[in-house]
Amino acid sequence: MIKLNPKLSQKLSYTILFLATVLAVVPVVVIIFIIIKNGASAITWEFLTSMPKDGMRGGGILPAILGTLSIVTCAIAITLPIGVCAAIYLSEYAKNNLLTRIVKLAIVNLAGVPSVVYGLFGLAIFVMFLKLGVSIIAGALTLSIMELPVIITTSRSALNSVPYSFREASLSLGVSRWQTVRYIVLPNAIPGILTGAILSISRISGETATILFTAAAFSVPHLPHSVLDQVMTLPYHLYIISTQIPNMPENVIFGTALVLLLMVLTMSFVAIVTRIYFRKRRKW
Amino acid sequence: MSKIEIKKFNLYYADFHALKNININIEEKRITAMIGPSGCGKSTLLRSINRINDTIENVYTSGEINVSGENIYGDEIDVDALRRNVGMVFQRPNPFPISIYENVAFGLKVNRIALNKNIIDETVERSLKAVLLWNDIKDKLRKSALNLTLEQQQRLCIARLIAVAPHVILLDEPCSSLDPVATQKIEELVIQLKDRYTIVVVTHNMQQAARISHNTAFMFLGELIEFDKTEKIFTNPSKRETGDYVSGRFG
Numbered sequence: 172m173i174k175l176n177p178k179l180s181q182k183l184s185y186t187i188l189f190l191a192t193v194l195a196v197v198p199v200v201v202i203i204f205i206i207i208k209n210g211a212s213a214i215t216w217e218f219l220t221s222m223p224k225d226g227m228r229g230g231g232i233l234p235a236i237l238g239t240l241s242i243v244t245c246a247i248a249i250t251l252p253i254g255v256c257a258a259i260y261l262s263e264y265a266k267n268n269l270l271t272r273i274v275k276l277a278i279v280n281l282a283g284v285p286s287v288v289y290g291l292f293g294l295a296i297f298v299m300f301l302k303l304g305v306s307i308i309a310g311a312l313t314l315s316i317m318e319l320p321v322i323i324t325t326s327r328s329a330l331n332s333v334p335y336s337f338r339e340a341s342l343s344l345g346v347s348r349w350q351t352v353r354y355i356v357l358p359n360a361i362p363g364i365l366t367g368a369i370l371s372i373s374r375i376s377g378e379t380a381t382i383l384f385t386a387a388a389f390s391v392p393h394l395p396h397s398v399l400d401q402v403m404t405l406p407y408h409l410y411i412i413s414t415q416i417p418n419m420p421e422n423v424i425f426g427t428a429l430v431l432l433l434m435v436l437t438m439s440f441v442a443i444v445t446r447i448y449f450r451k452r453r454k455w
Numbered sequence: 456m457s458k459i460e461i462k463k464f465n466l467y468y469a470d471f472h473a474l475k476n477i478n479i480n481i482e483e484k485r486i487t488a489m490i491g492p493s494g495c496g497k498s499t500l501l502r503s504i505n506r507i508n509d510t511i512e513n514v515y516t517s518g519e520i521n522v523s524g525e526n527i528y529g530d531e532i533d534v535d536a537l538r539r540n541v542g543m544v545f546q547r548p549n550p551f552p553i554s555i556y557e558n559v560a561f562g563l564k565v566n567r568i569a570l571n572k573n574i575i576d577e578t579v580e581r582s583l584k585a586v587l588l589w590n591d592i593k594d595k596l597r598k599s600a601l602n603l604t605l606e607q608q609q610r611l612c613i614a615r616l617i618a619v620a621p622h623v624i625l626l627d628e629p630c631s632s633l634d635p636v637a638t639q640k641i642e643e644l645v646i647q648l649k650d651r652y653t654i655v656v657v658t659h660n661m662q663q664a665a666r667i668s669h670n671t672a673f674m675f676l677g678e679l680i681e682f683d684k685t686e687k688i689f690t691n692p693s694k695r696e697t698g699d700y701v702s703g704r705f706g
Binding site: 343 | 616
């Protein structure tokens, strides 16, 4: 074994650790830089608010923006209430028996299923079996199932972070278990639950494989007007214009990516601000 | 007259036999202290009297605890109603992270004991006066309860209980996170409250038991070794273990 002198080995390990950290940050910065550099010139008011023209080579991406927003809104509206209820059951009521352990294990494993598998599942169940067709609602249901484990996990950790002594104090006043959850635990867990929800929104905004089979269309000449409509979505539109359409102006491709990136980053930023805001108010 | 009768009470945490055949009669409107070394089961016994132990998994009990003549481990019992009658104050003050006023009003509102704002206001004032906190904080009722000192927080926790009008107050080492001056003040408060409530206090502090209680139970390894007038326990105990413990030879 080579013996380095302690000062040198200290310096060496410090350098390696520092480089690893820098390496983690570099790609993010580079990605953002390249996308902005190549795409910023495409971003105009018209690009954001008009329909595509000339076989998508011109015009705007409004239908894709609205499509993504409507799918994501529907998905979170379905998954958040169900996920929070399940989390409350698991952390406040469920006894630690075999069934609960299986449920918890299932939740952890569901989070690891590749999203394309969810897409196929959604195609089989929602699109074909329930005959919802390729539509906003089919895509939203599929995404909501995919996000459910994440919502349950983040909500559970938010609920568990509420001090146990609050529950005891409330119960010892003769307040029932449900009322304790409703008036003490839940209000104090909401910041954590919200943060998890917003991060989920940002994650599913960029989701492509899941909605490929269940909601997304190559091109729709009108804006969505019902949840049973097929829609264009930003990630899928990006895929199409970068691979399927010849002579696509590069700045439109990067401009679309930039819009998607901004949507996702804005969401994450909102999540961070929410968390900071509530953390400041909380004092235990 | 006894308010609480504990008869042949056993409690298990899974396989661990934590309370062994406990029999005690606790007198109404008196202060009863429970002393003993750590892990002797005194807190467990206290927490059995309002069934707050129910929230822990794998707890099994046998025997009876009668509060006002009703077996609280019977099938018909409404646990929430029981806890309204038998309130509890914990080791660390645990006010909710809301305003002082809302802390005291919480039990009233949620239990729908009072919904009229004037009645709630009156009860909040009366409860805070009963714990001698009113004069210090009457101008900052809307401030967060977490800004109070620990002693004030513990008083607030007692006021919060008093507001829902329990008959019995259980105190689980209520002064263990307080300094000596604050401890003395809380003790004075507890003594004042005994005229209206049956009080059971678990304490590590033998002097505290001697200062404030009428009766004292000495517990050791899950058993009730001796239960008698406090004076007798501290001056002339009948069991050798009791004598050894109160004289500081172990524990």
